[in-house]
Amino acid sequence: MDYIQIQSSGPLNGAVTIQGSKNSSLALLAATCLADATVLLEGIPNIYDFRVIRQIGKDIGLNMERLPSGHILLDPRYIHSAVIDPGKASAYRASYYFIGALLAKFGKVTVGFPGGDDFVSRPIDQHFKVFRALGAEVTVFNDYYVVEAKQLLGADIYFDMITSGATINAMLAAARAEGRTRLYNAAMDPEVVDTANFLNQLGAKIVGAGTDQIRIEGVPFLSGGSYSVIPDRLIAGAFLMAAGINGGSITVHNVIPEHMGSCMAKLREIGIELERSDQSLTAHSTGRLRATRIRTGMYPGFATDLQQPFTALLLKAQGKSIVTERVYPKRFNHIQQLKRLGADIEVRKESAFIRGGVPLQGNWVHATDVRAGTSLLLAGLAAEGATRITGVEHIERGYDDAIGMFRSLGVDISLRKHGDEAAPERLSRL
Numbered sequence: 272m273d274y275i276q277i278q279s280s281g282p283l284n285g286a287v288t289i290q291g292s293k294n295s296s297l298a299l300l301a302a303t304c305l306a307d308a309t310v311l312l313e314g315i316p317n318i319y320d321f322r323v324i325r326q327i328g329k330d331i332g333l334n335m336e337r338l339p340s341g342h343i344l345l346d347p348r349y350i351h352s353a354v355i356d357p358g359k360a361s362a363y364r365a366s367y368y369f370i371g372a373l374l375a376k377f378g379k380v381t382v383g384f385p386g387g388d389d390f391v392s393r394p395i396d397q398h399f400k401v402f403r404a405l406g407a408e409v410t411v412f413n414d415y416y417v418v419e420a421k422q423l424l425g426a427d428i429y430f431d432m433i434t435s436g437a438t439i440n441a442m443l444a445a446a447r448a449e450g451r452t453r454l455y456n457a458a459m460d461p462e463v464v465d466t467a468n469f470l471n472q473l474g475a476k477i478v479g480a481g482t483d484q485i486r487i488e489g490v491p492f493l494s495g496g497s498y499s500v501i502p503d504r505l506i507a508g509a510f511l512m513a514a515g516i517n518g519g520s521i522t523v524h525n526v527i528p529e530h531m532g533s534c535m536a537k538l539r540e541i542g543i544e545l546e547r548s549d550q551s552l553t554a555h556s557t558g559r560l561r562a563t564r565i566r567t568g569m570y571p572g573f574a575t576d577l578q579q580p581f582t583a584l585l586l587k588a589q590g591k592s593i594v595t596e597r598v599y600p601k602r603f604n605h606i607q608q609l610k611r612l613g614a615d616i617e618v619r620k621e622s623a624f625i626r627g628g629v630p631l632q633g634n635w636v637h638a639t640d641v642r643a644g645t646s647l648l649l650a651g652l653a654a655e656g657a658t659r660i661t662g663v664e665h666i667e668r669g670y671d672d673a674i675g676m677f678r679s680l681g682v683d684i685s686l687r688k689h690g691d692e693a694a695p696e697r698l699s700r701l
């Protein structure tokens with residue numbers, strides 16, 4: 272079994288270049304199925320979820336090639352099947368985008384239930400609501416579901432809660448539906464805007480993305496084109512936080528600072544200085560942090576995917592902090608693992624109560640999902656001695672090269688295999 276070993280470290284100094292957004296990439300790759308010509312996508316990270324989509328692409332006839340430039344060339348003209356293997360669909364979360372992306376062309380799509388980060392129950396009722404509103408029938412079987420529609424017809428849809436996944440799926444399904452669709456209470460995330468921009472580039476007619484009302488005029492076909500995915504604001508946020516763990520200065524290049532407002536505000540509040548330029552941010556910290564309270568929320572609120580690394584950071588802030596999780600109230604699997612390092616945290620209902628400033632000790636811990644992994648990497652920097660993190664595959668779901676990025680900041684980190692605790696490093700790259 273693979274694990275990551277990370278050693279306690281002094282102040283971190285240096286710069287990392289942020290990869291393309293995982294969550295946007297997953298939407299754009301599926302969205303390509305809507306096109307009638309080739310599409311070139313720039314900045315898609317080589318993460319586990321991408322590799323699963325490439326397998327799905329092979330099964331259904333969506334040709335996908337990574338060019339020497341690193342860009343992905345996709346050819347959706349020869350898709351011959353709209354049946355997504357349940358095993359592959361449940362290997363990651365966003366397989367549901369294949370419904371929205373294939374329904375207009377095929378009239379019937381079969382997909383396994385979504386997998387992905389299993390921190391809590393993650394319903395997909397709003398996705399079903401969208402398909403039904405557009406005139407489709409949804410039939411649920413044991414480990415897969417089928418969505419069928421002779422003709423998708425535009426509709427007015429009011430989401431019961433703000434959901435980025437269902438907002439994106441609605442845009443995909445409505446892009447080639449007949450007539451106008453209006454989405455109310457839509458998610459405003461940068462990944463929603465990115466997907467809308469991409470679809471518009473191919474000829475879709477979507478306005479209002481980035482606000483809570485989106486209007487889509489269905490079009491009969493979409494052309495090909497090229498598009499560059501936005502940077503991963505969640506990875507960028509985690510690296511800015513890393514500067515606060517033991518102090519130091521970290522610059523993240525290839526970011527859109529406007530996507531990181533709530534994260535930047537919270538970092539400043541606890542005493543991390545931020546310098547901003549066009550596409551970079553630098554965090555400076557003395558390592559002395561102030562305790563705080565945070566509450567996660569949908570964009571532009573504080574992202575739930577930044578809650579876990581921020582919790583690790585607050586272990587270093589003297590005094591009492593409170594982290595309240597409002598998007599996924601049970602998303603606290605990382606807390607048990609942080610406690611194995613000596614963290615003083617108590618979870619009550621949807622809040623974690625942290626007493627910061629308690630010394631941490633390295634130990635074996637398990638990454639239960641991608642952001643739990645991020646949290647353990649940050650805590651490992653603070654813990655005395657070596658921290659060994661299993662569940663590497665979860666970290667691989669989101670990071671193209673986590674080890675290389677930390678190493679470029681001077682961190683002693685390596686990927687190892689169980690049994691070679693004393694052996695030299697085996698591999699440098701996840």
Ligand SMILES: CC(=O)N[C@H]1[C@@H](OP(=O)(O)OP(=O)(O)OC[C@H]2O[C@@H](n3ccc(=O)[nH]c3=O)[C@H](O)[C@@H]2O)O[C@H](CO)[C@@H](O)[C@@H]1O
Binds near residue numbers: 294295433436599
């Ligand atoms: C692949 C991807 O993009 N994943 C992100 C996406 O997940 P995902 O798109 O699955 O999350 P949503 O934005 O849909 O979820 C937001 C909230 O709505 C609820 N909900 C959602 C859909 C639904 O049909 N019914 C329902 O009740 C969820 O339980 C949650 O409380 O947004 C989450 C919230 O920012 C992030 O943590 C994930 O990293």
Ligand SMILES: C=C(OP(=O)(O)O)C(=O)O
Binds near residue numbers: 388
């Ligand atoms: C929850 C996450 O991912 P997914 O929705 O893909 O499981 C995440 O990226 O933190």
